[in-house]
Amino acid sequence: MRYLPLTEPDRNEMLRTIGAASVEELFVDVPEGARLSGKIEGLPDHASELAVERELGAMARRNLVAGEAPFFLGCGAYRHHIPASVDHLIQRGEFLTSYTPYQPEIAQGTLQALFEFQTQVARLYGCDVANASMYDGSTACWEAIGMARRITRRGKAILSSGLHPHYVLVAKTMARFTGDRLETRLPELTPEPDTAALIEAIDQETSCVVVQYPDILGRIGDLSELAERCHGAGALLVVVVTEPVALGAIRSPGEMGADIVVGEGQSIGVGLNFGGPYVGLFATRDKYVRQMPGRLAGETVDAEGKRGFVLTLSTREQHIRREKATSNICTNSGLCALAFSIHMTLLGEKGLRQLADANRYMALEAAERLSRLPGVELVNETFFNEFTLRLPREARPVVRTMAERGVLGGVSLGRLYPGEASLENGLVVAVTETVTHGDIAALAAALGEILA
Amino acid sequence: MGSGESAGGTGTFTGNRALMLEEPLIFEIGDSSTTGVDFDILPGTGRGTAGTAVEGGERSEHGEAGPLHQPAAGPPPRSGEDKLGGLQRRRPIGLPGLSEPQAVRHYTRLSRQNYAIDLGLFPLGSCTMKHNPRLCEKVARMPGFADIHPLQPADTVQGAFQLIHKLGEWLIRLTGMHSVAMSPKAGAHGELCGLLAIRAALEARGDAREVILVPESAHGTNPATAAFVGYRVESIPANERGRVDLEALKGRLGPDVAAVMITNPNTCGLFEPDMIEISEAVHAAGGLVYCDGANFNAIVGRVKPGDLGIDAMHINLHKTFSTPHGGGGPGAGPVVFSEALTPFAPLPFVEKQGDQFALVEEETAGEHHGSSFGRMVAFHGQMGMFTRALAYILSHGADGLRQVSGDAVLNANYILRALDGLLDAPFGHSGPCMHEALFSDKGFGEGLTTLDLAKGLIDEGFHPMTMYFPLVVHGAMLVEPTETESKATLDQFIGAFRSLAERAKAGDQSLKAAPVHAPRRRLDETQAARKPVLVWKEPAEAEAAE
Numbered sequence: 001m002r003y004l005p006l007t008e009p010d011r012n013e014m015l016r017t018i019g020a021a022s023v024e025e026l027f028v029d030v031p032e033g034a035r036l037s038g039k040i041e042g043l044p045d046h047a048s049e050l051a052v053e054r055e056l057g058a059m060a061r062r063n064l065v066a067g068e069a070p071f072f073l074g075c076g077a078y079r080h081h082i083p084a085s086v087d088h089l090i091q092r093g094e095f096l097t098s099y100t101p102y103q104p105e106i107a108q109g110t111l112q113a114l115f116e117f118q119t120q121v122a123r124l125y126g127c128d129v130a131n132a133s134m135y136d137g138s139t140a141c142w143e144a145i146g147m148a149r150r151i152t153r154r155g156k157a158i159l160s161s162g163l164h165p166h167y168v169l170v171a172k173t174m175a176r177f178t179g180d181r182l183e184t185r186l187p188e189l190t191p192e193p194d195t196a197a198l199i200e201a202i203d204q205e206t207s208c209v210v211v212q213y214p215d216i217l218g219r220i221g222d223l224s225e226l227a228e229r230c231h232g233a234g235a236l237l238v239v240v241v242t243e244p245v246a247l248g249a250i251r252s253p254g255e256m257g258a259d260i261v262v263g264e265g266q267s268i269g270v271g272l273n274f275g276g277p278y279v280g281l282f283a284t285r286d287k288y289v290r291q292m293p294g295r296l297a298g299e300t301v302d303a304e305g306k307r308g309f310v311l312t313l314s315t316r317e318q319h320i321r322r323e324k325a326t327s328n329i330c331t332n333s334g335l336c337a338l339a340f341s342i343h344m345t346l347l348g349e350k351g352l353r354q355l356a357d358a359n360r361y362m363a364l365e366a367a368e369r370l371s372r373l374p375g376v377e378l379v380n381e382t383f384f385n386e387f388t389l390r391l392p393r394e395a396r397p398v399v400r401t402m403a404e405r406g407v408l409g410g411v412s413l414g415r416l417y418p419g420e421a422s423l424e425n426g427l428v429v430a431v432t433e434t435v436t437h438g439d440i441a442a443l444a445a446a447l448g449e450i451l452a
Numbered sequence: 453m454g455s456g457e458s459a460g461g462t463g464t465f466t467g468n469r470a471l472m473l474e475e476p477l478i479f480e481i482g483d484s485s486t487t488g489v490d491f492d493i494l495p496g497t498g499r500g501t502a503g504t505a506v507e508g509g510e511r512s513e514h515g516e517a518g519p520l521h522q523p524a525a526g527p528p529p530r531s532g533e534d535k536l537g538g539l540q541r542r543r544p545i546g547l548p549g550l551s552e553p554q555a556v557r558h559y560t561r562l563s564r565q566n567y568a569i570d571l572g573l574f575p576l577g578s579c580t581m582k583h584n585p586r587l588c589e590k591v592a593r594m595p596g597f598a599d600i601h602p603l604q605p606a607d608t609v610q611g612a613f614q615l616i617h618k619l620g621e622w623l624i625r626l627t628g629m630h631s632v633a634m635s636p637k638a639g640a641h642g643e644l645c646g647l648l649a650i651r652a653a654l655e656a657r658g659d660a661r662e663v664i665l666v667p668e669s670a671h672g673t674n675p676a677t678a679a680f681v682g683y684r685v686e687s688i689p690a691n692e693r694g695r696v697d698l699e700a701l702k703g704r705l706g707p708d709v710a711a712v713m714i715t716n717p718n719t720c721g722l723f724e725p726d727m728i729e730i731s732e733a734v735h736a737a738g739g740l741v742y743c744d745g746a747n748f749n750a751i752v753g754r755v756k757p758g759d760l761g762i763d764a765m766h767i768n769l770h771k772t773f774s775t776p777h778g779g780g781g782p783g784a785g786p787v788v789f790s791e792a793l794t795p796f797a798p799l800p801f802v803e804k805q806g807d808q809f810a811l812v813e814e815e816t817a818g819e820h821h822g823s824s825f826g827r828m829v830a831f832h833g834q835m836g837m838f839t840r841a842l843a844y845i846l847s848h849g850a851d852g853l854r855q856v857s858g859d860a861v862l863n864a865n866y867i868l869r870a871l872d873g874l875l876d877a878p879f880g881h882s883g884p885c886m887h888e889a890l891f892s893d894k895g896f897g898e899g900l901t902t903l904d905l906a907k908g909l910i911d912e913g914f915h916p917m918t919m920y921f922p923l924v925v926h927g928a929m930l931v932e933p934t935e936t937e938s939k940a941t942l943d944q945f946i947g948a949f950r951s952l953a954e955r956a957k958a959g960d961q962s963l964k965a966a967p968v969h970a971p972r973r974r975l976d977e978t979q980a981a982r983k984p985v986l987v988w989k990e991p992a993e994a995e996a997a998e
Contacts, residue, residue, distance in 0.1 A: 014862055031727070033759075041850075057596075077601055135781075170827055170829060276836065299980065333782045335776070338779065345548070347547070348549015
């Protein structure tokens with residue numbers, strides 16, 4: 001067995017040192033009735049690399065690969081080109097096979113990279129500070145709601161109708177058990193996001209308003225007034241960003257007054273991976289740092305006065321504070337955060353803005369082309385790289401039929417909001433720099449034919 | 453700070469020492485006009501993709517003086533409007549870029565300041581740092597797994613569902629449990645999943661309880677998770693053999709106790725021999741049993757948790773099934789459930805329906821899974837970890853996985869017995885340990901601590917063991933070698949550990965200076981916490997903030 005270096009003579013010699021007759025003897029504490037005397041029956045034995053590759057390769061080939069089809073899916077996960085060096089660097093064994101940097105003298109690589117990551121995220125979001133990552137956007141969103149409760153000591157959160165429905169469901173699951181009250185509503189196929197309704201809903205019990213930017217339908221709204229109204233009522237504004245590339249083109253949430261900004265970082269450096277692992281981003285104001293969940297890297301000096309980095313403010317965390325911690329999170333998304341950071345370093349501000357432009361130009365072209373199809377209407381007044389179309393009939397079967405023709409044409413709102421008649425004709429189309437003019441033509445042709 | 457400033461006695465102009473290379477921050481070497489990524493000329497437009505206007509001459513909100521992004525001439529293709537609703541990002545963002553060679557060098561240099569499993573023994577107790585096979589990396593990167601979207605129509609991702617289902621089946625078979633939830637993102641998220649199911653089950657029977665019992669040796673995530681779900685946490689003591697005090701536990705059980713959370717093997721590296729009796733007592737009192745499966749590596753293929761009366765247990769795929777730790781994640785924490793808890797398991801999950809695989813979500817759950825506590829994460833879990841874990845599991849097979857736990861336990865006992873004559877092993881008298889050996893700092897000379905021994909190990913070329921955990925042992929040193937270490941490596945480690953223990957016992961104060969050969973000497977953690985510097989600022993701005 002190729003991953004096990006001990007030889008039979010090694011084992012025997014070691015058993016002699018221990019004073020045990022057999023390895024089985026070392027399991028003496030396992031109740032005899034439950035102790036297995038041999039391998040578990042009915043499962044296959046060990047296999048060669050070749051055999052494993054063959055078996056898993058066969059499964060992989062059953063899937064329609066995004067890169068091999070005209071591809072327009074978004075809604076919280078986006079397909080972008082990732083420079084080859086990103087994947088090479090995160091596979092350096094010193095990054096890939098290291099642990100959480102608990103021994104900083106021999107983990108400066110990870111710690112410095114996290115410090116750089118935190119700074120990049122804070123700047124992208126327009127916030128003072130960011131943490132070293134969360135699991136993903138949806139869990140980061142719930143953590144933000146919990147943090148707002150701790151800061152304001154209020155228990156009612158108002159969730160925008162434009163917040164990703166999975167994020168809403170995660171919050172609902174948690175709120176059921178924590179006693180938080182959530183105000184939620186369904187989105188409407190209107191040109192503008194629901195900012196006005198959110199402002200209307202704020203009251204003295206509101207801990208926070210949670211709004212997605214751009215929202216689930218791709219719409220973009222100015223959040224400045226919403227932020228002011230929140231602050232006026234003693235509530236916080238939590239902004240969720242599921243497509244970080246958008247922030248290369250549009251104003252940052254922090255600039256508009258957001259108190260906590262969270263989101264999904266998958267777009268930068270991580271890849272689709274069928275939904276995970278992804279990387280949750282989490283940023284806030286300096287004054288709220290001690291209420292923040294998750295790990296933080298901070299700068300310090302060593303015994304010789306050299307600059308170095310350590311994990312810090314860990315008195316917020318579970319391994320120190322146990323039941324009084326700000327969150328139960330332990331393992332986060334370190335390697336995905338590194339991938340994000342490397343990709344962002346390769347882009348730099350110039351590249352990020354160019355990437356954002358490439359996305360929105362292709363999206364503008366696609367929106368124009370698709371909204372010319374008979375019966376198809378562009379819902380959005382505003383969008384970045386994702387917009388919603390109202391089809392003349394239910395979108396979900398249309399998406400399936402397009403897939404049968406080899407076109408992955410978007411996400412139907414019926415998939416995200418099953419059973420909601422008012423949304424069933426909606427199709428959300430994401431257009432990134434990976435989309436070609438030919439892809440847009442293929443989508444237009446497929447959609448046109450199916451709707452004809 | 454440039455690398456040249458920190459010569460610190462090395463006597464070189466650069467501050468570097470041969471292969472030990474200092475590396476500044478990206479903010480000190482990059483600027484906002486450099487990029488390491490080229491973009492295509494947009495076909496049909498005859499020009500490149502630059503173009504978001506920035507207000508000229510304005511300084512960044514972060515104070516960079518670097519050249520601003522230059523807008524390209526011309527409007528976007530065809531449409532005259534930008535559709536951004538007047539929200540164009542005008543102010544500089546302050547994100548430095550590096551050319552590709554600079555970036556590759558930056559991160560390669562950083563990587564070399566890390567210790568890693570690829571470099572040597574990494575015996576962090578309870579963390580299971582074992583070899584990460586590269587086959588798993590290769591498989592995870594197959595386009596059929598890496599380049600598919602979580603919301604693709606089910607017919608286009610049958611192979612992905614098949615993989616999730618197959619891994620789930622293995623986990624159920626290996627644990628002897630009834631069902632599995634694949635979506636939890638990490639161990640602590642798995643604990644959350646288990647407790648949510650327990651709470652949903654108790655509420656369904658109209659018996660919401662409020663207390664979770666946790667042994668004092670538990671991982672910090674256990675009480676933190678219980679509190680996160682709104683439970684009150686009470687601690688139960690250990691006995692002199694390092695196990696749960698059964699009588700104390702029984703004495704505390706009652707109608708207010710929702711569940712106990714037991715780590716088994718526990719964080720002292722010991723199997724809980726009374727586990728069946730514990731489960732029976734908890735069930736008799738109307739509670740449920742959560743098992744923290746962080747240490748499943750010690751028992752995989754040797755005992756099925758399902759035979760011990762457990763109702764829910766998370767499995768850290770990044771421990772037992774060797775998906776890489778990646779400097780702190782991503783992990784994956786699938787949870788296996790007993791029959792009693794299965795109806796309350798989360799959404800979504802993959803189900804085999806005839807020849808097809810279906811994803812059961814909120815829409816279809818009503819038919820047969822209406823009691824589910826709901827969704828705990830967007831999409832369906834850590835696919836990239838599932839592919840790696842399944843590649844690892846298939847490589848080992850049923851016979852290999854049994855050998856894994858056997859060798860892991862053998863290695864740990866070898867270390868325990870090689871050192872327990874010299875070091876205090878508080879539970880060494882009670883019989884063999886499981887996958888990790890626990891020592892205390894008893895007998896160390898004046899002023900010398902576990903921390904000093906740990907830092908000494910760094911100079912010897914090893915990653916230290918887990919320190920000061922579990923809390924039930926003074927100056928705890930928890931050593932988990934795992935099964936992927938050879939006897940030669942263990943012998944060298946034991947030699948180094950013995951030498952350091954002898955120095956500590958002899959009161960050798962020079963250990964206080966360790967490490968002296970690492971990229972950094974001991975770091976000032978107190979200063980880091982007292983005056984937190986969590987993001988980089990321009991020197992002028994940082995000074996102004998003083």
